[in-house]
Amino acid sequence: MNRRPGLSVRFKLTLSYAGFLMFAGLLLLAAVWVFLLRYVPDRAMLINPDDRLKGVFPVRSALLDVFVPRAAAVLAFLLAFGLVGGWILAGRMLAPLTRITGATSMAGKGSLSHRIRLPGRKDEFRELADAFDTMLARLEAHVAEQRRFAANASHELRTPLAISQALLDLARNDPKQDLDEIIGRLHAVNTRAIDLTEALLMLSRADQRSFSREPVDLSLLVEEAVETLLPLAEKRGVTIESSGDVAPAFGSQALLLQLTTNLLHNAIVHNLPDRGTVWLETGAGPETVVLTVENCGEKLSPQLVSTLTEPFQRGTERVRTDHAGVGLGLAIVRRITEVHDGSLTVTPRPEGGLRIEVQLPAPPALSPKDI
Known part of the structure; x- marks a missing residue:
């Protein structure tokens, strides 16, 4: 101005x-x-x-x-x-x-690492300086996260494009190659690129907070997610056990269903082969509702677990399988939780695997009978 x-x-x-x-x-x-x-x-x-x-x-x-x-x-x-x-x-x-x-x-010139650190006892100026330092710290962390996200997204998008280019060059330079095999590999690579793009769009929509809120029962979303992913669990030999009470939340049904599906998919994929188990439980308190997802799997260090909710981070160190995902599952879960004013806790289980707890605010003046 x-x-x-x-x-x-x-x-x-x-x-x-x-x-x-x-x-x-x-x-x-x-x-x-x-x-x-x-x-x-x-x-x-x-x-x-x-x-x-x-x-x-x-x-x-x-x-x-x-x-x-x-x-x-x-x-x-x-x-x-x-x-x-x-x-x-x-x-x-x-x-x-x-x-x-x-x-x-x-x-304003881009130096986000500078801090005021105003000495002295508490007064209005020092409260303002502390609030400004806190804002700078959060802004610096957010910018660093966005830079990592942009670099990782570029890498993830470049990989399928490079593979597609290599396959097309192979088919053009060597007419004797089996075209059906090349087309099949191109289809798989293209499918992965589409999945990554859709995940990025989902992450972008979650950040915008432009969605209508309505009462949503998390227990019904768990049932729907289990029904959807049950074939994948049976294929990988994973048993799904769900329990809990009616859990009335308040938010977007589509986003909360995506959150539940991502958590269950992550628990199935990153599990023990042929003998794994996934436990889902819902609960309701006076002010919050809780969705807990636990799974078996390899023992993970707390340092690695603390990075799993960042984009393109995987507990299997980017090992790619037929259902390894694009590395945005838990990142989307975290963003959906944040835009619903909730909290996400990820902790390693002593026996191996993860325990993920999502807490969301309960609807105001709404009882489970109203769901």
């Missing part, structure tokens, strides 16, 4: 301090003036001890002649003192604001 030049805040505070001091001085001098008018007589008889001088002399006018120039001198001193003192005090008071302004300017 273009603004016309104006007085600085320091100069305005200086004028305010000086003006207040002048006003207080004027009140004091006015009180003295009233005292003189009320209690000092106009004239008085003066007699010296030797009776040499007698007469009536004007007292009030003589005092006023002495008072007025000295009062003017006092006001001039107060004005000068107020301006100088106000300028110094305003500078000391506004020094933290200068540091905050400098940090804001550096952040």
Whole structure:
């Protein structure tokens, strides 16, 4: 926004301090003036001890002649003192604001690693500085995450394109190649690219928060997800066990179904072969509803688990299988949870595998009977 030049805040505070001091001085001098008018007589008889001088002399006018120039001198001193003192005090008071302004300017130029770290006890300026430091830290983390996401997305999208290009070059340069095999491989690569694109679009839609909210029962979404992914679980020899109560949440049914499906798919794919188990449980509290998904699998370190909700991170170190996914499953789950004002907790199980808990706010003034 273009603004016309104006007085600085320091100069305005200086004028305010000086003006207040002048006003207080004027009140004091006015009180003295009233005292003189009320209690000092106009004239008085003066007699010296030797009776040499007698007469009536004007007292009030003589005092006023002495008072007025000295009062003017006092006001001039107060004005000068107020301006100088106000300028110094305003500078000391506004020094933290200068540091905050400098940090804001550096952040505007792209330096997100700078922090104000204003010392001293808590006050309004320090609360503002701490809030600004917190905002910078979150913004820096978000920018770093977006850069990693862009780099990983570029890599993931480039891989199927490079494979497709290589297969097409092979078919063009070697006519003796089996075209059915090449077409089959191209179809698989293209399918993976489409899945990745759809996952990216889903992630983008989840970030926009442009969806209508309605009461949704998580237990019904679990049943639908189990019915959808049961063939995949049977193919991989994984047993699915679901239990729990009615869990009324409030949000987008499509997004919450995607969340539940992603969690179940992740639990099936990253499981023990031929003898794995997935446990799903729903529950409802007074203010939140909970969806818990646990699975068997390899033992994972807490360091690795802490990165699984980032885009394109896999617990199997990017091992690609027929259903390995595109590395966005838990990232989408995290974003859907965040846009629903919920929380996501991912912890490794001591026996191996993961325990994922999603907590979502319960609908206001809505009981399970209303679902």
